[in-house]
Amino acid sequence: MSSSGSRPPGIRDVAGIAGVSPQTVSRVLNGHHSVKPATRERVRAAIEDLGYHRNYAARSLSTGRTQIIGLVMFNTDSYARSIVVGSIELAASDLDHSVITSPISSMDDHVIEAAVQGLVDRGADGIILAVPMIQSSPLVSKIGNTTPIVTLDGSRTESSELLAIDQGLVAELATQHLLDLGHESVWHLAGPQNWIEAFARSEGWRNTLERAGKSVPPELQGDWSPESGYKNGLIAARIPDLTAIFSSSDEMSFGLIRALHESGRRIPGDISIVSVDNIALAEFSSPALTTVAQPFKLIGTLAVQRLLHRLDSDQVPLPPFAMVPELILRNSTGAPPSR
Numbered sequence: 001m002s003s004s005g006s007r008p009p010g011i012r013d014v015a016g017i018a019g020v021s022p023q024t025v026s027r028v029l030n031g032h033h034s035v036k037p038a039t040r041e042r043v044r045a046a047i048e049d050l051g052y053h054r055n056y057a058a059r060s061l062s063t064g065r066t067q068i069i070g071l072v073m074f075n076t077d078s079y080a081r082s083i084v085v086g087s088i089e090l091a092a093s094d095l096d097h098s099v100i101t102s103p104i105s106s107m108d109d110h111v112i113e114a115a116v117q118g119l120v121d122r123g124a125d126g127i128i129l130a131v132p133m134i135q136s137s138p139l140v141s142k143i144g145n146t147t148p149i150v151t152l153d154g155s156r157t158e159s160s161e162l163l164a165i166d167q168g169l170v171a172e173l174a175t176q177h178l179l180d181l182g183h184e185s186v187w188h189l190a191g192p193q194n195w196i197e198a199f200a201r202s203e204g205w206r207n208t209l210e211r212a213g214k215s216v217p218p219e220l221q222g223d224w225s226p227e228s229g230y231k232n233g234l235i236a237a238r239i240p241d242l243t244a245i246f247s248s249s250d251e252m253s254f255g256l257i258r259a260l261h262e263s264g265r266r267i268p269g270d271i272s273i274v275s276v277d278n279i280a281l282a283e284f285s286s287p288a289l290t291t292v293a294q295p296f297k298l299i300g301t302l303a304v305q306r307l308l309h310r311l312d313s314d315q316v317p318l319p320p321f322a323m324v325p326e327l328i329l330r331n332s333t334g335a336p337p338s339r
Contacts, residue, residue, distance in 0.1 A: 233259025
């Protein structure tokens with residue numbers, strides 16, 4: 001069925017067929033939960049019957065909104081990062097928005113600023129900044145005064161909202177678990193220190209050892225990759241007094257486990273490992289990883305929801321974001337070997 005003449009069907013045509021107001025059709029299209037299920041089904045049937053398609057260009061002219069979310073992210077093959085990006089795209093699609101991604105390969109302020117400005121120039125209604133920067137950019141903060149910005153991982157500016165897990169607490173949970181098992185100290189396989197998560201985990205690990213009156217070993221330096229975990233695992237296997245390692249990511253831990261196995265070190269019989277992330281593979285490594293879970297899918301979904309909430313200026317501000325990390329106990333940790 002089609003509307004009269006050559007004019008494509010519009011919202012009013014759908015409303016007439018469904019026996020509802022145009023406002024109700026708009027609510028159904030935008031996923032509002034206030035519409036009764038029976039009414040929603042009637043509207044969807046009318047949409048299908050008419051072959052109605054939304055005219056985003058016309059909508060942009062009438063509302064000033066493009067339905068586009070800009071995403072600035074660090075270009076990496078990290079499994080965890082891909083989960084965050086996927087959840088952002090899915091959540092945006094569910095709310096009738098599209099995502100334009102601007103990947104960057106440098107943490108330089110000018111590169112980040114150019115990426116943000118480029119997305120604004122392309123018409124993004126708001127920006128999700130998934131860049132693990134330690135220092136905020138004055139230009140990005142200025143852009144945030146006119147274009148809503150939600151920041152993941154990085155430092156918060158006065159004009160943006162931050163969604164992040166307390167990575168110092170993540171490190172404390174991991175380190176304290178190993179101390180509670182009886183280990184005299186805990187070594188740390190750290191991520192790149194120009195990433196705010198890695199820096200915060202290093203600080204949390206160090207502070208936990210110092211509060212417990214334990215010695216602080218030198219850090220092992222990784223780059224998030226399994227290869228760097230493997231190389232550091234070969235080093236760790238040759239340190240006689242090392243009985244426990246806090247690894248800053250599951251992917252590095254996989255390489256670490258392989259190196260220790262090849263070096264004849266038992267896990268956890270000789271060396272215990274606590275990791276971070278709880279990606280899907282962590283449960284199926286050998287042994288299964290004890291790890292601190294990071295809610296990657298939830299973070300991506302919340303980023304979209306909060307960004308769109310900020311775009312609707314008449315809505316009451318959402319309460320501050322807070323999420324407590326969770327230690328998942330598996331088989332890679334145990335009491336230290338008897339001497």
